[in-house]
Amino acid sequence: MYDKGYKHIYNVDISPVVIEQMAKRNGYNRPEMKWEVMDVRDMANFKSDMFDLIIDKSTIDALLCGDSAFLNTAMMMKVQHNLTLTYL
Numbered sequence: 839m840y841d842k843g844y845k846h847i848y849n850v851d852i853s854p855v856v857i858e859q860m861a862k863r864n865g866y867n868r869p870e871m872k873w874e875v876m877d878v879r880d881m882a883n884f885k886s887d888m889f890d891l892i893i894d895k896s897t898i899d900a901l902l903c904g905d906s907a908f909l910n911t912a913m914m915m916k917v918q919h920n921l922t923l924t925y926l
């Protein structure tokens with residue numbers, strides 16, 4: 839998406855290692871991309887409706903495999919629904 843012109847992209851993951859590695863991998867070619875360590879169940883740093891689109895790249899799979907799967911998934915979806923009009 840970035841390479842097609844969508845420059846304002848935030849990427850989040852709960853793992854600092856993932857964020858550090860991905861930021862390093864993309865930093866040179868995609869300098870405007872942002873990377874933040876964040877729990878998808880609590881994204882209070884972001885404002886309501888601030889995103890046009892949120893894409894979940896398998897975070898839901900991780901939540902569904904853990905403890906309190908349905909509660910955690912519901913929390914994520916509620917938070918992300920508040921942040922955007924379109925959720926994929």
Ligand SMILES: C[S@@+](CC[C@H](N)C(=O)[O-])C[C@H]1O[C@@H](n2cnc3c(N)ncnc32)[C@H](O)[C@@H]1O
Pocket residue numbers: 850851852853856876877878879895896897899900901
């Ligand atoms: C299947 S991996 C997908 C990785 C990456 N999104 C991608 O597309 O390659 C699932 C990711 O979900 C992250 N994750 C698990 N629970 C999370 C949470 N509560 N908040 C944010 N990320 C979480 C894990 O750290 C892991 O990197």
